Amino acid sequence: MKNRVWIIILSFSVLICAVCWLYISNLSPLSQIVGIYQNGNLVEKIDLNSVTERREITLSGEYGKNTVLVSNGHIMMKSAECPDKLCVKHGELKNGGTPIVCLPNRVVVKFEDSPDGADAKTGAVR
Amino acid sequence: MKTKNLILTAILTALALVSFMIEAAIPPLTPIYGIKLGIANVFTLFALYALGTRQAAAVLFLRILLGSIFTGQLVSFIYSLTGGVLSFALMVLLKRFFPVKQVWVLSALCAVMHNVGQLGAAVLMTGTVQILYYLPVLVIAGIIAGTFTGLCAQLVLMRLKNQTY
Numbered sequence: 001m002k003n004r005v006w007i008i009i010l011s012f013s014v015l016i017c018a019v020c021w022l023y024i025s026n027l028s029p030l031s032q033i034v035g036i037y038q039n040g041n042l043v044e045k046i047d048l049n050s051v052t053e054r055r056e057i058t059l060s061g062e063y064g065k066n067t068v069l070v071s072n073g074h075i076m077m078k079s080a081e082c083p084d085k086l087c088v089k090h091g092e093l094k095n096g097g098t099p100i101v102c103l104p105n106r107v108v109v110k111f112e113d114s115p116d117g118a119d120a121k122t123g124a125v126r
Numbered sequence: 127m128k129t130k131n132l133i134l135t136a137i138l139t140a141l142a143l144v145s146f147m148i149e150a151a152i153p154p155l156t157p158i159y160g161i162k163l164g165i166a167n168v169f170t171l172f173a174l175y176a177l178g179t180r181q182a183a184a185v186l187f188l189r190i191l192l193g194s195i196f197t198g199q200l201v202s203f204i205y206s207l208t209g210g211v212l213s214f215a216l217m218v219l220l221k222r223f224f225p226v227k228q229v230w231v232l233s234a235l236c237a238v239m240h241n242v243g244q245l246g247a248a249v250l251m252t253g254t255v256q257i258l259y260y261l262p263v264l265v266i267a268g269i270i271a272g273t274f275t276g277l278c279a280q281l282v283l284m285r286l287k288n289q290t291y
């Protein structure tokens with residue numbers, strides 16, 4: 001195939017992915033219930049609307065501690081001892097499409113009842 | 127393997143390693159894993175077209191191994207290796223369809239494969255399928271970074287078209 005054909009194919013792919021990404025990064029969560037997971041296991045499930053006072057949840061993984069800060073309507077990774085700190089740079093958990101991920105310590109913070117309905121693992125809200 | 131060939135492979139490995147480590151020292155632009163230029167890929171591509179499959183494999187896998195040890199981030203080793211194996215397999219498989227003039231296309235496709243592999247490894251490691259939401263942005267990042275590194279390798283290869291190793 002000619003270079004021109006490839007330029008069209010690849011540009012088109014970029015365009016489609018950009019549209020998907022815009023959609024995903026603006027997905028609104030179906031509820032305010034978030035789950036904190038480590039190694040794929042649920043550590044804690046929290047309804048952000050029913051949080052009355054700020055508190056911190058500390059998880060320890062292979063690469064040190066992760067501290068999750070929870071307050072009314074908000075959740076974020078406050079600090080982490082992982083090498084890359086990308087989970088802290090993520091900031092607040094904002095939408096249903098972009099979970100907070102800490103790969104070194106295998107921690108994930110995400111909204112439950114996400115649009116794909118993946119909630120089978122955990123069952124009811126604790 | 128001729129001595130010249132061996133030395134060239136070693137030099138390319140060293141260059142790939144240095145560029146990998148410089149890149150690892152620069153703070154990431156975005157809080158999303160896997161968005162980076164991957165300059166080390168230039169040397170893998172160059173080795174593949176100028177020297178051969180075995181030499182390219184040496185450049186890639188030695189770089190991944192030494193890079194993970196030298197940066198002390200063994201956590202990235204598993205992701206780099208998964209991405210590396212998948213993208214290299216694709217690279218070797220598709221090379222025959224892409225002459226030197228189209229190295230950039232092969233590079234873009236392999237960079238996407240690399241990111242998809244890493245994302246797959248991340249899903250398995252964290253046990254969280256939702257991470258796949260990052261797929262579109264990683265495909266875009268792969269196409270852009272792969273095109274850039276591919277063009278770098280391609281320009282050098284075209285300049286050295288009549289060189290034999």
Ligand SMILES: [Zn+2]
Pocket residue numbers: 080082083084085086087088101102103104105
């Ligand atoms: Zn982290």
